[in-house]
Amino acid sequence: MTDYFQKHVDLLDKALDACAQRYSWSAWPENPSSKIHGEEKPAAGKAAFESRLQADFPLDQPGTTGHLGAEVSPYTRKPLGVRYPATDVPALYDAIRKAQPAWAQASPQERVGVCLEILQRCGDNLFENAHATMHTSGQSYVMAFAGSGANALDRGLEALAYAHKAMADVPGEARWQRQFGRDGVADLHKQYRLMPRGVGVVICCATFPLWNAYPALCASLATGNPVVLKPHPSAILPVALVVRTCREVLADAGFDPNLVSLVADERDAPATMALLEQPETAIVDFTGSPAFGTWLENNLPGRLVYTETAGCNSVILESTDDLTATARAIAQSLCQASAQMCTSVQNIHVPADGVRVGGERVGVDAVSRALVEAVDFWLADPRRAATLCGTLFDDSVQATVDRYREKAAADATILRDSAAYSHEEFPGARTATPLIIAADPAHREWYRQEVFGPVSFVIANGSRADCLADATGNARECGAITSHVYTTDDGFMQQAIDAYHAAGASVACNLTGMPINFAAAYSDYHVTGLNPAGNACLADLAFVAQRFRIVQSKVMA
Numbered sequence: 001m002t003d004y005f006q007k008h009v010d011l012l013d014k015a016l017d018a019c020a021q022r023y024s025w026s027a028w029p030e031n032p033s034s035k036i037h038g039e040e041k042p043a044a045g046k047a048a049f050e051s052r053l054q055a056d057f058p059l060d061q062p063g064t065t066g067h068l069g070a071e072v073s074p075y076t077r078k079p080l081g082v083r084y085p086a087t088d089v090p091a092l093y094d095a096i097r098k099a100q101p102a103w104a105q106a107s108p109q110e111r112v113g114v115c116l117e118i119l120q121r122c123g124d125n126l127f128e129n130a131h132a133t134m135h136t137s138g139q140s141y142v143m144a145f146a147g148s149g150a151n152a153l154d155r156g157l158e159a160l161a162y163a164h165k166a167m168a169d170v171p172g173e174a175r176w177q178r179q180f181g182r183d184g185v186a187d188l189h190k191q192y193r194l195m196p197r198g199v200g201v202v203i204c205c206a207t208f209p210l211w212n213a214y215p216a217l218c219a220s221l222a223t224g225n226p227v228v229l230k231p232h233p234s235a236i237l238p239v240a241l242v243v244r245t246c247r248e249v250l251a252d253a254g255f256d257p258n259l260v261s262l263v264a265d266e267r268d269a270p271a272t273m274a275l276l277e278q279p280e281t282a283i284v285d286f287t288g289s290p291a292f293g294t295w296l297e298n299n300l301p302g303r304l305v306y307t308e309t310a311g312c313n314s315v316i317l318e319s320t321d322d323l324t325a326t327a328r329a330i331a332q333s334l335c336q337a338s339a340q341m342c343t344s345v346q347n348i349h350v351p352a353d354g355v356r357v358g359g360e361r362v363g364v365d366a367v368s369r370a371l372v373e374a375v376d377f378w379l380a381d382p383r384r385a386a387t388l389c390g391t392l393f394d395d396s397v398q399a400t401v402d403r404y405r406e407k408a409a410a411d412a413t414i415l416r417d418s419a420a421y422s423h424e425e426f427p428g429a430r431t432a433t434p435l436i437i438a439a440d441p442a443h444r445e446w447y448r449q450e451v452f453g454p455v456s457f458v459i460a461n462g463s464r465a466d467c468l469a470d471a472t473g474n475a476r477e478c479g480a481i482t483s484h485v486y487t488t489d490d491g492f493m494q495q496a497i498d499a500y501h502a503a504g505a506s507v508a509c510n511l512t513g514m515p516i517n518f519a520a521a522y523s524d525y526h527v528t529g530l531n532p533a534g535n536a537c538l539a540d541l542a543f544v545a546q547r548f549r550i551v552q553s554k555v556m557a
Contacts (some may be wrong), residue, residue, distance in 0.1 A: 001254055005113030012116060015161040018522035025522060027157055028123045028150040032130060032142060045127020052132070054081035057240050061247070061261050063091030070266050071236060074138035074391035075426040082237055084264040089274040092261055096199060096226045097280065099256030104196050104224045106255070108167040115160050115222045118249045119153055119214070122242055126150075129210075129241050136235035137207045138393035138430070140386060143337055148210040148238050154521035156214025159539040163222040166545045167194055175557070187557040194548045196224030197304065198282025201275045205287040206232040207340040207393050209239050212308055215538050216285035217246070217260070223548040225283060226259045230272055232288070234394060236264045276300065283547060287342075290450060290479065290532065297535055304546055308526075310450040311479025311533035314347040314471040316496060318464045318487040319356035322512070323370050326486050329512045331374035334434040335388045336517055339454040340397065342533075343482040343517040347447050347474070349467035352460045356488070364460050368438060371458065372416045375434050385421050385433075389454075392430045397453040401435055404455045407446065413438040418454060441470065448478050464492060468499050476503035479533030481526070483507040484516060504530025 005012075011027060018025045034042055056067060067083035103111070122129070126149040133144035176188040200220030204213050209231055220227050227246075231239035240262055247257035265271035275281055283304045286296050293309035320326040333345040348371065354363040362370075379385040392398055401418050408414045418435035432454050439447060439457040447457045461467040475483060483505050485496040493509055500507035506528055508516065519526045526538040536543055 002252075003113065004117040004253065005109045008113065008116035008120065011120075011157070012112065012161060012164060015157045015522065016165065019158060019161050022523040024520060026150050026154050028126070028153050030146045030150040032127065032145040037127075042127050045125070046131055048128040049131035049135075052080075052082055052237065056083045057085075057237075057244075059085055059240060059244055059247075059262060061085060061087075061092065062095035062258060063088040068264060068266050068269075069236060071136050071234060073135040074393055075135060075423070075429045077428050077430065080135060080237065084236055084240060084262065087263045087271070089263065089271065089278065092228070092258075092263070093199070093278050093280055095258040096228070096261065099258040100196075100226055103226065103255055103259050106224075108164070108194065108222070110253075111222050111224060112160060112164045114249055114253050114255070115218045117253070118246050119156055119160070119218070121245050121249060122214075123149070123153055125241060125245065129238050132237040132241060133209065133235070134390075136237055136393075137209055138340070138391035139207070139337055140388070140390040142387050143390055147208050151521065152208070152210040152214045155211065155526075155538050156218045158521045159215035159543060160218040160222055162539050162541050163219050163544040163547075166541055167223065167548065170194060170550055176554070188554045189557045190552055190554045192550055192552045194224065195551050196548055197546075198225060199278065199280045200225045200227045200283035200285065200547070201281050202227060202229045203272060203284065203286040203288065204229065204231045204235070204239055206234045207337065208287070208342075209235040210242065212285055212287035212538070213239055213242060215543070216306065217242070219539070219544045220283055220285075220547055221260065223544060225547060226261075228261050228263055228275060230263050230265070230275060233264070233266050233270075240264070285536075293534065294532070306536035306543065308342065308481075308534040308536060308538065309479065309532075310342050310452070311481055311531065312346050312447055312450060312474050313344060313480050313482045314349060314474065315345050315484040315486065316349045316464070316467045316471055317355055317367065318351065318467065318485065318492060319489060320486050320510075321358055321488055323355070323357045323362065323367070324374070325512045327367075327370040327374035328377060329514075329516050330484075331371060331378055331434075332388070333516050334375055334436070334454065334456050335378050335385075336515060338389045338392055338397070338432060339434065339456070340393060340452065341517055343519060345482070345484065345516070346451060346456050347471065348456060348458045349461050349471050350458060351464045351467055352462050364458070368415050368436075368458050372436060375416060375436070379421060379433055382422060382424055386423050386425070389421065389431060389433065391423075392432055392453065395430070398430065398432060400451060400453045401432055401455055404437065404446070404451060405435055408435075408437040412443060415458060444470075448474050450479075468496055472499045472503040472505070475500065475505040475531055477532070479531045480505045481533045482517065482519075484511065485509050504528050
């Protein structure tokens with residue numbers, strides 16, 4: 001039987017080194033271009049995706065009582081027609097219970113090796129999963145290839161590296177000798193065993209379905225815990241593809257495939273609570289809405305709960321030497337994935353007396369125009385607009401845009417209205433460009449929460465100190481995953497860094513020439529766990545270390 005650990009040990013060593021040194025590295029390609037991959041792989045991936053449509057998804061797992069599935073492509077507005085197993089949860093858990101002992105008894109290296117093989121096989125299926133992600137989450141093809149591909153896989157490998165590191169810190173045995181008075185030397189042989197906590201349930205989100213799936217899967221599975229993946233009902237297929245691969249690898253490695261399973265559901269018949277009610281469920285990983293994330297944190301005593309939700313991500317625009325470049329950097333975030341990312345910018349704080357640009361003071365109105373012009377720049381080319389924005393994953397996002405348009409029309413100023421853009425390949429796609437609203441502290445109840453979708457606010461605060469106080473106060477009290485400061489004043493930059501850190505938020509300064517939403521695996525600690533936008537971090541030792549415990553025996557030698 002293949003020794004998967006030895007097969008992939010170089011990959012693991014590279015990931016461990018990248019985590020230690022925090023440099024730029026990826027184990028998988030981010031670009032789907034046929035110039036890199038050739039023509040065959042992209043075509044085969046698309047054909048594989050299309051073969052899944054209007055058919056039963058091939059997943060043979062216990063507890064199947066029928067089939068379900070109601071995914072609709074945001075691009076074609078037509079049902080995918082993929083039918084997944086409907087699951088009797090207690091029956092599935094009976095099978096998981098039988099699979100668990102052999103996995104717990106496997107060595108950490110065996111388990112890590114299996115996880116490495118899972119990641120590699122998923123990496124071989126990037127093109128099919130890109131189409132599956134595109135037609136469920138609404139991401140563009142390029143974004144889906146990276147978002148459910150390299151970026152998510154790297155987060156999985158990162159978590160796996162930390163799991164390996166945490167388990168390797170515990171020796172298997174030790175010889176212990178000590179003199180106790182006149183009775184001679186106590187000579188003990190001690191053995192240490194890593195014990196899993198129980199079943200890990202991974203609750204995935206709709207817009208980036210594999211962003212937390214890979215790291216949570218690897219963190220729990222490598223440490224000995226069976227895993228049940230519960231996808232969002234709008235985005236089941238990307239997760240189902242991963243589960244199928246997991247089960248194939250486990251079987252090939254001689255383990256029970258029921259160590260990884262899928263529980264799909266539909267909106268009118270949710271399955272999450274049935275999973276949480278199982279006494280064997282010991283670990284819950286969640287990415288999604290702040291409301292449900294907070295509920296999970298507060299209502300599952302005795303379980304480990306890891307959340308990544310959302311907050312009101314901010315920009316403080318205090319001064320810049322190049323307003324056009326700065327505005328374009330911010331505008332790209334407003335457009336990217338139609339602001340359906342947990343790292344999307346929402347609140348842009350500007351001093352009421354304007355922004356220093358070079359040696360001049362530029363007023364708020366002119367700064368706002370620069371931001372609007374920057375958005376229009378990114379959207380001027382229809383192909384670039386499609387690649388950058390993708391679609392709205394659900395009608396509820398359009399309803400949010402419409403609601404804030406009405407609020408702004410009645411009680412504020414619309415700087416840039418939202419409208420559908422024309423998608424050349426999919427004329428029926430559900431699309432929307434950014435809605436930008438002029439606001440001030442009187443509108444705080446609007447922007448002191450995540451507004452999911454392409455809605456943002458240019459907020460005129462009294463001074464740069466007021467901008468900093470408002471933005472960091474919101475981060476502390478309402479949560480933030482990304483924060484940005486643009487300033488040419490080194491003293492203010494340090495003041496802002498200190499203030500954001502005191503609020504439990506990370507901050508980036510003066511980013512241009514790159515997507516400011518980007519969070520790099522092996523280098524960026526994604527979510528601090530210090531503010532309401534989530535209690536976990538992707539990834540650090542704390543993300544994995546409590547997923548197993550240590551028992552020991554000691555015997556007189």
